[in-house]
Amino acid sequence: MNLGLIYKSLMEDDFKVLHTLEKHLVNREYVPLQLIEKTSGIHEEKLQLIVKKLQGLNLVRSETITGEKMFRLTYLGYDMLAIRALAKSNMLEAIGDRIGVGKESEIYMGLAPGGTQVAVKFLRIGRTSFRQTVRVRAWVRNKPFSTWYEQSKIAAEREFKAIKELISYKAYVPNPIGYNRHVVVVEYIDGTELYTRPFLEDPDKVLEKILFTLTLALHRAGIVHGDLSEYNVIVRRSNEDPFIIDWPQYVYKDDPSAIDLLKRDIYYIVKFFNKVYGTLLDPESAFDKVLKGVFLN
Numbered sequence: 001m002n003l004g005l006i007y008k009s010l011m012e013d014d015f016k017v018l019h020t021l022e023k024h025l026v027n028r029e030y031v032p033l034q035l036i037e038k039t040s041g042i043h044e045e046k047l048q049l050i051v052k053k054l055q056g057l058n059l060v061r062s063e064t065i066t067g068e069k070m071f072r073l074t075y076l077g078y079d080m081l082a083i084r085a086l087a088k089s090n091m092l093e094a095i096g097d098r099i100g101v102g103k104e105s106e107i108y109m110g111l112a113p114g115g116t117q118v119a120v121k122f123l124r125i126g127r128t129s130f131r132q133t134v135r136v137r138a139w140v141r142n143k144p145f146s147t148w149y150e151q152s153k154i155a156a157e158r159e160f161k162a163i164k165e166l167i168s169y170k171a172y173v174p175n176p177i178g179y180n181r182h183v184v185v186v187e188y189i190d191g192t193e194l195y196t197r198p199f200l201e202d203p204d205k206v207l208e209k210i211l212f213t214l215t216l217a218l219h220r221a222g223i224v225h226g227d228l229s230e231y232n233v234i235v236r237r238s239n240e241d242p243f244i245i246d247w248p249q250y251v252y253k254d255d256p257s258a259i260d261l262l263k264r265d266i267y268y269i270v271k272f273f274n275k276v277y278g279t280l281l282d283p284e285s286a287f288d289k290v291l292k293g294v295f296l297n
């Protein structure tokens with residue numbers, strides 16, 4: 001079922017249970033029913049029905065651990081809490097279709113109040129499979145075996161703050177709208193990913209704008225993207241502006257790996273342009289220019 005539909009099917013008490021499971025996440029991943037009852041204040045009979053509903057929607061999973069039935073929040077359940085918080089703080093009004101899926105994220109189309117189209121990125125880092133959960137359940141019982149939700153939360157916050165700073169320097173990144181928990185909301189770019197090799201009127205200009213953004217990142221924000229490729233650039237349909245997306249893995253410029261990553265980012269994208277669009281930029285000199293801040297002039 002579509003995320004938006006799942007969200008709409010939830011009642012106040014459903015959220016109460018999700019919140020309860022989230023609260024307990026700090027100390028334990030699996031929570032017995034009595035504890036949910038105690039924390040949420042919902043009576044057992046009603047609680048049973050709610051939990052069944054949430055399980056049916058895949059927002060909650062159960063497991064029997066040493067004879068006791070326990071419940072935990074899934075990523076989808078965590079998504080619902082984030083969507084609700086974003087909706088309440090007027091950053092999100094509707095969720096539409098999924099427009100992208102990566103190894104550690106899913107991206108949905110959405111609407112912000114006022115009708116702005118947005119891209120909603122749900123980070124999904126470090127969620128071990130159910131099988132693995134069973135294997136390490138001795139530890140799971142009292143403590144999350146991995147802080148999957150924290151890793152995703154940190155990544156979302158990093159991504160939001162990086163693009164927020166970058167946009168203040170007029171870099172080509174999507175406008176950030178907000179974030180909550182493991183979810184980031186940014187302006188939707190109506191365009192084509194560079195990997196689809198869209199026709200470009202002026203490839204030199206597009207490449208220069210990409211290098212300009214990398215220069216601003218390095219010299220103003222003090223960061224290096226670290227995962228630049230034709231998959232992380234969206235070229236806007238209306239004016240060929242190239243937006244660099246997908247920033248959570250950035251490194252600070254004084255990180256020991258920063259220079260190597262910067263070099264890789266630049267060589268990669270310049271070679272792509274040379275090969276696909278026939279530009280004639282020497283990667284070494286592009287790297288040199290970024291280091292010297294030439295594209296800022």
Ligand SMILES: Nc1ncnc2c1ncn2[C@@H]1O[C@H](COP(=O)(O)OP(=O)(O)O)[C@@H](O)[C@H]1O
Pocket residue numbers: 099100101102103104105106107119121174186187188189190193231232234245246247
């Ligand atoms: N702001 C955006 N506007 C339009 N499409 C986007 C936007 N952000 C992400 N996407 C789509 O989602 C895909 C994955 O987004 P990305 O941030 O690169 O996540 P991942 O970590 O999964 O690679 C992109 O390739 C693109 O198709």
Ligand SMILES: [Mg+2]
Pocket residue numbers: 102231232245246
């Ligand atoms: Mg990506």
